[in-house]
Amino acid sequence: MGTKGKLLISAVVIWLFAILAASLLDDVLIRTIVLLILGVVSVVIVQFLAPTDEQMQADAQEKIDAEDIRGLGHTLASSGEPFCQAVDQTSSRINDVVNDSVGSLSQSFQTMTENAHRQQEMMLELLNRISGGNADAVEDEHVTIGDFAGEVGRILDDYVKLFVDVSDKSVSAVHNIQDMVQHFDGMFLLINDIRGIAEQTNLLALNAAIEAARAGEAGRGFAVVADEVRKLSQSSSTLNDQIREKAEVAKSTITRVEKVVGEIASMDMNIAIDAKGHLDGMLKELEEVNSDVSRGVERIAEMNSGVQRDVNQAVTALQFADLVSQEAGSIREQIGVLQSLLQVLTRIDTSGAGAVRQLNSDIQTLAQASRQSAIKMAGNNSAAGEIDLY
């Protein structure tokens, strides 16, 4: 029998005493009213003092053993444990992988920055070499295309000058040769005169010989002289012929020289013009290529600076690794809370309502810890949104 039953009996006893007391009162109306009031009061007392259904159930649960709760708690904790461990390991692996990757990424970026820097230096050096733009490089032995073009132009001018000079001298030589040929012609006239004189001398000698023969014995000596004179005139004539022959050989040689000099002087100037034209064209093209290359190198150098900037930013962005580590730490912390939650039932050492209170208190404590951890995580997340550059 429960509390309610006991109370009901108490109420009935009180009520009977009340009836007994009431019988002492003579007024029926008052007696009735007092009885009614007492009846109502008894019912109300019974209603208020009677335990509720919930209390009755709790009363029934008081019988549940703390041992059973701990058994259940161990089952729950052991079935949840592998999951918690898996999450813990995964977060740990995430941390390791991210740290490794970030390490090699940082290494790569550093190498990249160094290479980009070297490339930039090389480009600038190349630019200076091509354009000769660096004032410090004036003393340098490097030949720019501008120098080359100027040098080639000077060489060509010298070549043309030489050309004109040769032509001038050759024509002058030809003039002299022509003068010489004229002198030869004059010489041939003189040779002809000499030949005439020799022939006349021969005739005179012949006449002298005839006159000597006519004089007889007295002219014998004279005949000898006349004969010698005739021989001399003949020798003179022979010599004259030899001189003419030699002079003619000399004249024809001179004429051949004139021809050779003429060949030297007669060069086709169109070749020089074409050469000059081609050279000018090529130099112009070279200068264009040169300026194109310069512009290209400048652009590459600019792009290189951009690459360096980007790499620096990327390196800065790699700080996310720290954040990932922190996140992983938070995950592990939360898992710890979860594990504690799973352990809660195993720590129950009281039975009945005491167990419920203990459970409630433990859960409240753990929930508080979990909330703090969650707040910490949220703080990290907002920090991850914007990475400070250094």
Place this chain on the structure above:
Amino acid sequence: MTITTSTSADGSVEISLAETFDFNCVEDFRKAYESVAEESVKAFVIDFRSTHYMDSSALGMLINMQKYWEGRCSQYRIINANQQLKKIFAISRFDKKFTIE
């Protein structure tokens, strides 16, 4: 293929060249400028109107003409030369010794 010479009233001598002005003209051209009777000539005008080809000896002949008249004539004009001939005069810097028109 003849070279003709004419003297104008203002004292300039005009020498008109043939179709080609090359080594074969050395003698004729020399005669043309040496046969000028005047002791002093105001100007020599070389007319290339008919000329379409010349070789390097032409340059030698022109220089020899200048040398022959050095100190007696100071003005030498080349007229009516075609584009190709003008290029030759330009390359050989003849525009500094002659007035190319």
